[in-house]
Amino acid sequence: MRQTLGVVLLGAGRIGRLHAATLGGLPTVRVVAVVDPDRAAAEAARTLARAEQATDDVARALDHPAVEAVVIATPTETHADLIVAAARRRLAVFCEKPVALTLAETRRALQVVAEMGVPFQIGFQRRFDPGYQRARALLEEGAIGPVEMFRAVGRDPFPPPFRYLATSGGMFVDMAIHDYDLARFLVGEVLTVQAWGAVLVDPGFYAVGDVDTSLTVLRFANGALGVVENSRRAVYGYDIRTEVFGARGKIVVEALPRTPLWQFGPTGLQADYYRFFADRFQEAYRRELAAFVQAVQGGQPPRPGPRDALEALRIALAATRSHREGRPVDLWEVE
Numbered sequence: 001m002r003q004t005l006g007v008v009l010l011g012a013g014r015i016g017r018l019h020a021a022t023l024g025g026l027p028t029v030r031v032v033a034v035v036d037p038d039r040a041a042a043e044a045a046r047t048l049a050r051a052e053q054a055t056d057d058v059a060r061a062l063d064h065p066a067v068e069a070v071v072i073a074t075p076t077e078t079h080a081d082l083i084v085a086a087a088r089r090r091l092a093v094f095c096e097k098p099v100a101l102t103l104a105e106t107r108r109a110l111q112v113v114a115e116m117g118v119p120f121q122i123g124f125q126r127r128f129d130p131g132y133q134r135a136r137a138l139l140e141e142g143a144i145g146p147v148e149m150f151r152a153v154g155r156d157p158f159p160p161p162f163r164y165l166a167t168s169g170g171m172f173v174d175m176a177i178h179d180y181d182l183a184r185f186l187v188g189e190v191l192t193v194q195a196w197g198a199v200l201v202d203p204g205f206y207a208v209g210d211v212d213t214s215l216t217v218l219r220f221a222n223g224a225l226g227v228v229e230n231s232r233r234a235v236y237g238y239d240i241r242t243e244v245f246g247a248r249g250k251i252v253v254e255a256l257p258r259t260p261l262w263q264f265g266p267t268g269l270q271a272d273y274y275r276f277f278a279d280r281f282q283e284a285y286r287r288e289l290a291a292f293v294q295a296v297q298g299g300q301p302p303r304p305g306p307r308d309a310l311e312a313l314r315i316a317l318a319a320t321r322s323h324r325e326g327r328p329v330d331l332w333e334v335e
Contacts, residue, residue, distance in 0.1 A: 004030040005293050006066040008091075010058065010082055011073035012036035012045035015096055018278050019073050020049035022286050028293050033061040058082070062089055069119075069296055071289070072096060077167060080109040083120075087112045092119040092296040094289065097177060098313050101169040103335060106313055110306045121292045121302035122309035124181045128287035131253040132182065135244065139186060144246030150187045150218065150226035151243045152179040155234035157276060159202060159212060166208045171197060171230060172319040176216060179228045179242075180315040181308065183218055186244055187226065189311070192219040194328040195319035201233045216319050237273035238280050 007029050009020055016036065023031050031051035035058050036042035042054035055061055062070065062085060069092035072082050080100045086093050093113065099106040099122065113120045126132050139147065154175065159165070168174035172195060183190060197211030205212045212233065218226035242253045257271035258279065274280040295302040314334050322329040 004028055005297055006030050006032050006064075006068045007071060007293075008032055008061045008064070008067050008069075009034045009045065009049055009051070009071045009073065010036075010061075011075075011096075012038065012041040012054075013073065013075075014278075016041075016073035017045050017048060018285060019071055019289065020045040020051075022289050023071065024048050024050040025286070026290060026293060028290075028297065030066065032064050032066050035061045058085070062086060062091065067091060069094065069293075071292075075167065076101060076169065080105050083109040084112045087116045087118045087120075090116055090118055092292075092302075094121045094123065094292045094302070095309075096123040097181075097309065098122075098169065098173060098316075099309050100313075101173060103310065103314060103317065106310055110310065113306060119292075119296050119302050120306050120309075121288075121295070122304050122306075122312075123288065124178065124185075124304050124308065124312070125281050125284040125288045126178055126182055127185055127284075127304060128291060129253075129281060129284040132185070132242070132284075135242070135251045135253055136186060138251055139244065143249070144244065144251060145248035147187050147220075147222065147224045147244055147246045149243075149245040150183055150220070150224060151245075152182055152226070152228045153239060153241045154179050154229070155231040155239035157234050157237050159205075159232040162204055162208055165205070165210050168210075169316075170210045170320055171212070171214050171232070172216070172323070173313065173316040175232070176214060176228055176230045176319065177312050177316040179230065180216075180218075180319075181304070181312040182242060183220075183226055183228070183315075184308070184311060185304075186242070187220050187222070187224055189221040190218050190226075190315050190331060191221050192328050192330050193217065193315060193318045193322050195322040197323045201231070205232075211323070214319075214323070216322075218315075238276050240277075240280065 046054035201212035
């Protein structure tokens with residue numbers, strides 16, 4: 001196994017900076033370059049990643065002889081082309097979700113990955129959270145018997161900027177997709193979805209053709225049923241919780257205080273809270289990149305992989321269609 005893996009980080013925005021700090025703390029990683037059209041942002045992320053250089057030249061960075069892998073944290077509309085560019089150079093690829101906003105574009109990029117035989121991992125960081133990993137292990141052990149129901153809640157503390165929402169793919173593709181991936185990770189394949197959406201938080205969502213509040217009902221291939229609730233606003237902080245109910249009990253991954261402490265006093269019960277996803281899933285982000293590096297160095301296929309990227313997007317697109325057409329949508333309809 002190689003001692004270090006030469007990596008290029010593409011993107012120095014919010015998620016790029018998070019990955020920069022993670023990569024900079026992994027002893028098995030050599031960050032060769034951070035790439036972003038905003039040179040000041042690239043330089044700031046270079047410091048976090050302890051990278052050798054910051055640049056705005058993607059091709060030059062990918063062609064560096066020490067580079068063996070890329071971490072893609074750029075805007076969604078650039079993902080597919082960057083995946084193709086990296087795969088054609090036979091570089092391992094880690095990419096933030098989604099690969100693209102359509103199945104056709106996703107397939108195009110992943111086909112090149114398959115043809116070139118390069119490792120690929122999609123960025124569903126929740127799978128690496130200790131709570132969700134333990135839940136998966138318990139389910140595989142049959143701890144609660146056959147699964148009958150799944151419930152996930154995901155609420156952000158505030159909406160992202162409208163300039164971001166305009167190109168994000170919408171509530172179901174941009175936000176709920178994480179819960180859809182958890183549904184597959186914990187319960188199994190989804191057959192049918194019925195989704196509803198509403199604008200209850202900010203009328204500005206109408207202007208970008210999106211919703212800020214949604215509900216998705218899932219029917220799984222194993223017969224289980226599921227519900228996913230999402231909102232772009234939770235005034236008390238980042239709110240995420242998941243429940244899997246079975247014949248012999250249930251498993252709950254709960255939204256606990258950020259500090260494992262409850263204060264009881266004359267004014268009642270007090271605790272702190274997670275303010276956003278980077279706060280709640282800090283360890284999961286570290287573990288997902290560490291797992292990617294370990295898989296590449298060990299010659300093993302990273303997980304979650306191409307099929308997970310494709311199927312989570314398929315559920316999200318089915319939910320989008322269901323909301324717009326006001327009917328249940330079978331996943332085979334989404335091609």
